[in-house]
Amino acid sequence: MTDVALVFRLGLLCRVPASPPPVIRVSHLRKHFGAHAVVQDVSFELAVGETLVLLGPSGCGKTTLLKMLNRLIEPDGGSVEINGRDVRQQPAETLRRGMGYVIQQVGLLPHYTVAENIGVVPRLLGHAPAAIAARTEALLTRLHLPPARYAGQLPQQLSGGQQQRVGLARALAADPPIVLMDEPFGALDPITRAGIRREFRELEELRSKTVVLVTHDVAEAFELADRILLLNAGRVQQLGTPRELLFRPANDFVRYFFAAERLALQLRTLTLDDVFDNEFLHDANPHTTVHEALETLTGTAVGTTGRFSVAQLMAAFGAALQREEDAWKR
Numbered sequence: 001m002t003d004v005a006l007v008f009r010l011g012l013l014c015r016v017p018a019s020p021p022p023v024i025r026v027s028h029l030r031k032h033f034g035a036h037a038v039v040q041d042v043s044f045e046l047a048v049g050e051t052l053v054l055l056g057p058s059g060c061g062k063t064t065l066l067k068m069l070n071r072l073i074e075p076d077g078g079s080v081e082i083n084g085r086d087v088r089q090q091p092a093e094t095l096r097r098g099m100g101y102v103i104q105q106v107g108l109l110p111h112y113t114v115a116e117n118i119g120v121v122p123r124l125l126g127h128a129p130a131a132i133a134a135r136t137e138a139l140l141t142r143l144h145l146p147p148a149r150y151a152g153q154l155p156q157q158l159s160g161g162q163q164q165r166v167g168l169a170r171a172l173a174a175d176p177p178i179v180l181m182d183e184p185f186g187a188l189d190p191i192t193r194a195g196i197r198r199e200f201r202e203l204e205e206l207r208s209k210t211v212v213l214v215t216h217d218v219a220e221a222f223e224l225a226d227r228i229l230l231l232n233a234g235r236v237q238q239l240g241t242p243r244e245l246l247f248r249p250a251n252d253f254v255r256y257f258f259a260a261e262r263l264a265l266q267l268r269t270l271t272l273d274d275v276f277d278n279e280f281l282h283d284a285n286p287h288t289t290v291h292e293a294l295e296t297l298t299g300t301a302v303g304t305t306g307r308f309s310v311a312q313l314m315a316a317f318g319a320a321l322q323r324e325e326d327a328w329k330r
């Protein structure tokens with residue numbers, strides 16, 4: 001073997017496996033409407049299967065940023081790459097068919113049945129009718145809309161929550177690897193909203209997908225996000241996990257943004273694993289949040305907790321908060 005071949009072979013053997021390239025890479029994205037800088041120098045990368053929530057006050061540029069991912073709005077500067085390819089390299093329609101898109105207004109076609117609405121994109125993509133029917137049935141079943149009852153109904157025959165589920169089924173119908181969602185639960189009452197959010201979290205289908213979701217609801221962001229991108233006036237204030245934003249705020253804006261709901265968010269963010277030593281946990285799931293454990297202990301939810309009382313849980317929670325604060329000051 002020549003020296004060159006040997007070096008090449010050794011190189012192959014020793015190569016450290018590269019981390020997978022990001023599914024979405026946004027670099028220095030900018031958008032102005034007239035003199036108004038709506039999105040300013042925004043960059044982030046998303047790995048496969050991640051859920052990123054775009055959060056921030058009304059008018060901070062969330063929807064504009066989301067729409068630049070699927071070219072509903074063209075940026076003034078910067079770039080968006082999907083799987084390493086600049087989105088400008090393909091026709092906008094082709095790009096959009098490859099991404100699910102869910103909006104608050106749902107946007108179902110009023111004269112199409114539920115099944116016809118769900119089949120719109122797969123039909124455009126030329127999927128076989130039998131495959132579309134099977135997929136529609138499976139999605140309706142998974143979203144708790146029995147197909148025998150709902151497939152043939154028109155959107156106006158459904159409640160708001162049911163329409164929102166059909167909107168989600170439509171976005172997922174062609175099995176896109178990326179799903180964009182703009183205030184998908186925004187039009188619903190709080191109880192329906194919480195229920196659909198839970199279903200959303202538990203939907204196996206979405207676990208493998210890369211999701212970008214816009215909301216101005218802090219609790220929703222904390223419930224659904226792997227990471228949150230918090231914007232103000234078009235600029236990124238912080239990009240991180242819910243826990244990082246809560247316990248390691250990058251600036252005063254981040255701190256104040258969560259101030260009103262801090263305790264509720266802390267209860268929903270810290271888990272039993274964070275607050276207790278193992279001997280307390282027994283058969284309890286260590287990933288249960290303090291909030292969920294409290295609900296179980298006070299009888300408002302069914303579940304298993306370890307051998308601890310409300311008082312012990314709250315004392316341990318207080319101590320865990322203190323530890324977080326001390327760690328931050330260091």
Ligand SMILES: Nc1ncnc2c1ncn2[C@@H]1O[C@H](COP(=O)(O)OP(=O)(O)OP(=O)(O)O)[C@@H](O)[C@H]1O
Nearest residue numbers: 033034038056057058059060061062063064065216
């Ligand atoms: N087509 C447009 N022409 C001019 N200004 C626009 C246009 N679209 C959005 N804007 C402005 O850009 C700013 C950001 O709007 P955007 O909808 O992105 O904000 P948002 O954070 O999604 O707000 P909200 O939470 O209220 O939906 C707003 O001031 C809005 O008025």
